Amino acid sequence: MPENYIGRHYDTHKLPDGIGEIGGSLLRLDNNMQYALTKLMWTDKRRMWWLEKLVCRDENGSAFFEIVDTIASPPLSDNDTASEYCYSVDNNESTSIIYAVGINDNTTVDVINGNVGYIFEEIKFAFRLDLNLKKFISIKTEGLTCLVLPSFGPEP
Numbered sequence: 001m002p003e004n005y006i007g008r009h010y011d012t013h014k015l016p017d018g019i020g021e022i023g024g025s026l027l028r029l030d031n032n033m034q035y036a037l038t039k040l041m042w043t044d045k046r047r048m049w050w051l052e053k054l055v056c057r058d059e060n061g062s063a064f065f066e067i068v069d070t071i072a073s074p075p076l077s078d079n080d081t082a083s084e085y086c087y088s089v090d091n092n093e094s095t096s097i098i099y100a101v102g103i104n105d106n107t108t109v110d111v112i113n114g115n116v117g118y119i120f121e122e123i124k125f126a127f128r129l130d131l132n133l134k135k136f137i138s139i140k141t142e143g144l145t146c147l148v149l150p151s152f153g154p155e156p
Helices: none
Strands: 020-029 033-042 045-056 064-073 079-085 083-086 097-103 110-111 115-119 124-130 135-138 145-149
Touching: 033 064, 045 135, 064 135, 079 145, 083 097, 097 145, 110 145, 124 145
Parallel strands: none
Antiparallel strands: 020 033, 033 045, 045 064, 079 097, 083 145, 097 124, 110 115, 115 145, 124 135
16 A cells, blocks of 8 residues: 555665656755655556655765655556646646646647647646645646646656
């Protein structure tokens, strides 16, 4: 279960069996407190995200992050891809940091908030990162438009 990872630390180069890193990014919150968002492939063709908090650095300056929250997608098909570019259809404004997984055929192009990309035909799973609570929150997929940017292409 994803919640079993909370409170743990993993070297992303030595992950447990069945988990593979896709990528990640650093976030600065709480007066420069550093957090990391790590994207992972997980068992049964699922995606998992870890929100990690910087705890300390070792004598070499290497960061030590602890997982503070996790979320995982349902099992995915080979046609599913992930997006970090999701917007509320109601006002074409970014509603927060929203991630989604769905089906995209790489043919329907649109421009939303200055981002040009391929629109998802179907959104199967979506969540947002609440920066104040430092938690992932599942959200309804209705009312969202998600893009895959052509320069990045779909994630594996």
